[in-house]
Amino acid sequence: METLVDRLQKALSAKKLSWSKASTMIGLSPQAPSKWKKGQISRETLEKLAGILEVDVGWLMTGGEPISAQAEKTQPVITQEYGNVKPTGKTLREIPVLDFVQAGLWRDVVYDGLHPKGRTYTSYExxxxxxxxxxxxxxxxxAPEFLPGDxxxxxxxxxxxxxxxxxxxxxxxxxxxxxxxxxxxxxxNEHGVDIVELVPLNPDFPTYNSLQIEISIIGVVVQHHREFKY
Known part of the structure; x- marks a missing residue:
């Protein structure tokens, strides 16, 4: 009889992923699958694995028909052509919201390295x-491209x-x-290191220069999420 572990192995093989790779992709250690193979796996972990493996979590848990397949029997199939939008085909992944970042002056970092402010989702890979x-x-x-709360x-x-x-x-x-x-x-500079400026998009705020202060780049912004208010 097929078990949850069997279904996980089948989904991993389809995506050409190892157990340890899947574990690190959802933010766990490479050793975590040793417990999964003994049936020691939480619903939260299964949901995360279902996300990266692009399978239905209900199918992983029970082996029953995926929810999406059941829905196809009762929902009309949309065959229309898309106009100025189209599906991305990307999977949303959960990531931590670490803290507020100041778009202006420098701001104290509140994140302690252990407890994120919250969680959000991204399609970025x-x-x-x-x-x-x-x-x-x-x-x-x-501003105006990036506003408080974005x-x-x-x-x-x-x-x-x-x-x-x-x-x-x-x-x-x-x-x-x-x-x-x-x-x-x-x-x-004389050591071959780039001299950089940190420039605001709003001209009413100051520019920072690496000749005047020591600057370290934490990361590059790759997506912008804004909630529309009506």
Missing amino acids: GIDPKAVFSLTIDGMSM EIVVDAAKAPVPGSLVVAQEIQHGSALTTFKKYRVIGV
């Missing part, structure tokens, strides 16, 4: 899923290029401060 996270905008220096998705494994939108960090009096700005290269 970077080279390292663990390096992708979200921040909430607080400030007006990147979410940005950041890839810490991606290197900035001139024109990138970045989250940067400065250490002041032992505290880590962050800001969100446009990355601009303005020259090279």
Whole structure:
């Protein structure tokens, strides 16, 4: 009789993924599957695995007919051509919302490395899923394109290029401060290191220069999420 482990193995094989790879993709250790194979797996973990494996979580749990297949029997099939929109075909992944980021002056980092402010979802696929996270905008220096309350998705494994939108960090009096700005290269110093500016999109706010303060780039902004208010 087919078990949950058998169905997981079937789904992994279809996606050409190993157990350890799937585990790291959902933010767990490569050793976690040793418990899964003994049937020690939570509903939350199954839902995450179903997301990356693109299968129905109900099918993983029971082996029954996927919910989507059941729905197809009762729902009309849409065969119309798309106009100025079309499906992306991408899967949403859950990522942590770490903290607010100041679009203006430097702001203290509140995130303690263990407890994210919340969770959100992204269709972005970077080279390292663990390096992708979200921040909430607080400030007006990147307005009108980025407004307070907007979410940005950041890839810490991606290197900035001139024109990138970045989250940067400065250490002041032992505290880590962050800001969100446009990355601009303005020259090279005597050691061959780029001299950069962090530039606001709103001209009413200051530009920061790496000759004046020590700047570290945390990551590159890869997506912008905004909630529409009607």
